[in-house]
Amino acid sequence: MTRKALFGGLALAAMSLGSAAQAQQPAPAVIAVPPLTSPDSGTRGNEMLQVGWEATQLIASDLGQTTELAPLKPNRDDYYSYPEVTAPMFSKWRQKANVLLTGFVQSRSDGRLTIGCYVYDVDKGRELARKGFVIAPSDWRRAAHKCSGLAYTAVTGAPGSFDSRIAYVAETGTGDAKVRRVAVMDSDGNNYRLVTAGDAMVLSPSLSPKAARLAYVSLAEGKPTVRLRDLGSGQERPLVTADAISFAPRFSPDGSRIAFSMMLGPNSDIYVVGADGGLPQRLTASPAVDTDPSFSPDGSKIVFESDRSGSQQIYVMNADGSGERRISFGQGAYASPEWSPDGQWIAFTHRGPYGRRIGVMKADGTGERMLTMGPSDEGPSWAANSRELLFQRTAVGGHNHLYRIALDGGEARQVKIPQDGSDPDWSGAMD
Amino acid sequence: MRKSLFLVGLLLAATAAQAQILPFLAKRGPQQPVVQGIDALRADFAAQAGGTTVYYGLGSAILGAPAKAVLTAQAAWIRRHPDVVVRVEGFGDGGDTRDHALAVGARRAAEARDYLVLLGVPSAQVTTSSWGNERSGLGRAVTVLVR
Numbered sequence: 001m002t003r004k005a006l007f008g009g010l011a012l013a014a015m016s017l018g019s020a021a022q023a024q025q026p027a028p029a030v031i032a033v034p035p036l037t038s039p040d041s042g043t044r045g046n047e048m049l050q051v052g053w054e055a056t057q058l059i060a061s062d063l064g065q066t067t068e069l070a071p072l073k074p075n076r077d078d079y080y081s082y083p084e085v086t087a088p089m090f091s092k093w094r095q096k097a098n099v100l101l102t103g104f105v106q107s108r109s110d111g112r113l114t115i116g117c118y119v120y121d122v123d124k125g126r127e128l129a130r131k132g133f134v135i136a137p138s139d140w141r142r143a144a145h146k147c148s149g150l151a152y153t154a155v156t157g158a159p160g161s162f163d164s165r166i167a168y169v170a171e172t173g174t175g176d177a178k179v180r181r182v183a184v185m186d187s188d189g190n191n192y193r194l195v196t197a198g199d200a201m202v203l204s205p206s207l208s209p210k211a212a213r214l215a216y217v218s219l220a221e222g223k224p225t226v227r228l229r230d231l232g233s234g235q236e237r238p239l240v241t242a243d244a245i246s247f248a249p250r251f252s253p254d255g256s257r258i259a260f261s262m263m264l265g266p267n268s269d270i271y272v273v274g275a276d277g278g279l280p281q282r283l284t285a286s287p288a289v290d291t292d293p294s295f296s297p298d299g300s301k302i303v304f305e306s307d308r309s310g311s312q313q314i315y316v317m318n319a320d321g322s323g324e325r326r327i328s329f330g331q332g333a334y335a336s337p338e339w340s341p342d343g344q345w346i347a348f349t350h351r352g353p354y355g356r357r358i359g360v361m362k363a364d365g366t367g368e369r370m371l372t373m374g375p376s377d378e379g380p381s382w383a384a385n386s387r388e389l390l391f392q393r394t395a396v397g398g399h400n401h402l403y404r405i406a407l408d409g410g411e412a413r414q415v416k417i418p419q420d421g422s423d424p425d426w427s428g429a430m431d
Numbered sequence: 432m433r434k435s436l437f438l439v440g441l442l443l444a445a446t447a448a449q450a451q452i453l454p455f456l457a458k459r460g461p462q463q464p465v466v467q468g469i470d471a472l473r474a475d476f477a478a479q480a481g482g483t484t485v486y487y488g489l490g491s492a493i494l495g496a497p498a499k500a501v502l503t504a505q506a507a508w509i510r511r512h513p514d515v516v517v518r519v520e521g522f523g524d525g526g527d528t529r530d531h532a533l534a535v536g537a538r539r540a541a542e543a544r545d546y547l548v549l550l551g552v553p554s555a556q557v558t559t560s561s562w563g564n565e566r567s568g569l570g571r572a573v574t575v576l577v578r
Contacts, residue, residue, distance in 0.1 A: 223560035245537045267538065307531070423529065
């Protein structure tokens with residue numbers, strides 16, 4: 001309640017500022033992120049303060065990526081004592097910030113670290129949220145991402161997506177000589193690694209909700225085939241044993257099932273199979289192209305595209321294949337629908353006279369609007385907070401790049417990756 | 432790897448003299464079969480069948496008369512070569528979204544494959560694949576000799 005009230009209050013303040021355009025997008029809440037402190041002393045204390053300083057900068061960087069929060073640049077002069085973590089001097093921040101994040105890094109006798117974070121409403125002088133993490137020293141980045149998520153959730157009510165992963169197809173070269181490999185990285189670009197060898201064309205990587213597994217399409221066997229890989233062990237197998245073209249895999253929200261397209265004959269239908277094996281179950285039976293399934297967050301429904309009406313449109317069915325109904329009715333083609341993690345939205349690619357654009361509609365098909373101008377955008381994938389999308393944009397010359405855009409609008413921003421990239425998939429938040 | 436690129440053709444008992452002329456064969460010994468390179472076979476296939484490629488209308492997987500003529504000639508050639516395996520590779524249309532293009536390409540490949548089978552090509556000799564719109568040369572299906 002508190003967090004909603006806070007954000008609502010800030011939104012109201014922004015709207016009173018002026019134009020309708022500004023009212024569309026509430027002003028971000030300003031958050032102060034002074035350097036994390038430490039109860040430790042001596043050399044150890046200095047080490048902990050150094051970890052804290054790096055974590056502080058990462059938190060500010062995380063929050064600066066959002067449209068809802070605007071961090072003040074961290075300043076080492078804003079050091080505070082350990083008792084002030086839970087009793088901050090609100091008066092110091094009242095003129096500068098709406099929200100304050102404090103915290104500490106403490107060494108433990110077992111060699112691990114405790115990182116604690118606290119979020120405060122500066123104006124009201126009250127705590128909004130707190131959380132502590134016991135971690136290996138090498139995992140300080142993940143704890144910092146969790147602190148960012150704590151602040152984000154405290155202000156917006158939406159889950160943070162800072163501690164999450166992104167899979168995409170890394171591309172080098174152009175045209176038919178293009179080499180494509182599945183790449184996986186933390187959502188801040190760290191821990192980047194290439195997963196496949198590059199000897200076969202790969203498409204459509206899809207991460208399990210906690211990014212432990214990867215489903216993707218490989219043409220190594222001479223035709224598009226979904227493969228399933230354990231990212232920890234590197235073990236891999238074809239998703240199904242059928243000698244058939246298969247593609248467009250997507251995990252269920254609990255990771256137990258995978259929906260995908262398969263062609264037994266000339267027709268693409270949607271199937272679902274257990275992520276640990278079993279017989280695939282056929283869900284659609286139209287003589288049209290049914291593809292790009294995506295689960296609702298409770299796993300009970302699947303949104304997909306079909307050209308059964310003569311053009312690609314978006315349909316929803318129950319996860320057992322019953323109760324199909326069409327939800328898009330506009331001109332042009334609607335493709336690659338993705339259900340938002342909060343269940344409210346369907347993102348899609350729209351093809352029209354202007355090319356391909358990314359759009360969203362409510363889960364019942366109403367409230368459709370375009371987020372990008374195109375002309376060569378495709379393949380939206382939601383952030384865990386349901387407030388941002390990743391997608392692929394093709395530049396003149398055929399180079400593909402990854403972009404992110406906020407649901408509230410604004411400019412799409414290019415994601416920094418080491419090469420060209422296509423077909424991004426954003427995991428849920430990690431545990 | 433290299434071996435798989437050759438097709439085992441007719442048997443030829445090479446003499447010592449022939450082996451001297453063709454040192455390439457001598458290494459394989461006189462009792463080895465002569466092999467015909469797959470490139471030569473592919474060239475023959477393309478020449479005899481009047482082309483390896485058939486074309487479709489935008490968004491369509493329906494075979495027109497020109498496509499059927501090419502496939503008829505392809506089928507005759509494949510039936511004369513029971514040892515070969517071909518793969519029909521379908522392509523989508525430009526501007527299409529990735530997975531729809533994959534499905535359209537695969538459907539085009541399947542329609543061409545079914546037509547070859549209808550004309551008497553054993554189905555075990557024909558596989559299908561799709562490049563969607565991931566490769567250039569959209570709106571078509573290509574029959575590729577793979578073995």
